[in-house]
Amino acid sequence: MSRNRLNQILSVSAAVLLLAAMTLAGCGKTETSNETVSDADSETPVAEAELGAAAPLPGSASSKPDMSQTETVSFQSGMEVGEVPMPFEVEDVTGPYEGKTLCYRCLYGERPVVGIFVRELGPQTETLIQKIDQEVAAHKDDKLAAFVVLLSENPGEQKSKLKQIASEKKIQHVPLTVYEGTDSPLGYNVKQEAAVNVMLWEGVVKANRAFRTGELDQSGIQEVVEDTRLMVN
Secondary structure: OOOHHHHHHHHHHHHHHHHHHHHOOOOOOOOOOOHHHHOOOOOOOOOOOOOOOOOOOOOOOOOOOOOOOOOOOOOOOOOOOOOOOOOOOOOEOOOOOOEEEOOOHHOOOOOOEEEEEEEEOOHHHHHHHHHHHHHHOHHHOOOOEEEEEEOOOHHHHHHHHHHHHHHOOOOOOOOEEEEEEEOOOOOOOOOOOEOOOOOEEEEEEEEEEEEEEEOOHHHHHHHHHHHHHHHOO
């Protein structure tokens, strides 16, 4: 058997194994309701992001935004554009499944999703969450979804802070969740230096932005918002 033939067989086998793993985990199942996640009350939770930057929003409504347009960045963390996000579990703190462990990656399926991974909470991070919450509300018809994952060695101690943020910032459409440990969920490649890592996907990763301690500012927040709008337009 030739080497090329062997490589083809191995590549196909790897793809089949990945598809089978995600199918067993329940990924790919998409909510059929037009309700936002904050309105969900009867669905059963399913058990168990290249820094793609937004180009300036087109001035013409007839021109199609290109998510592949990127800019050079100084810090990279997270998944490459085109990668498939893997299933992982979090504990919901403020969302419709408060107190339960579930896989929001699986629950949202093929919908456009903004995944916000954070290790540090602060005014800028809270503003980012609030802005994305507003985008989810504005793009309800596009089935836009989002969730926040706080990576912490002591997730139990962070729950009251997340609830306070949700209350003060009036977060209604973006579940705030905790993940045990500061290491990245498998396959997401969130570097330890990343205080905030935002990955956007719709089946595969469309864009990715990461910020070290003190780097997230109003400009960075607006870039994430523009990435989000590009994904659903």
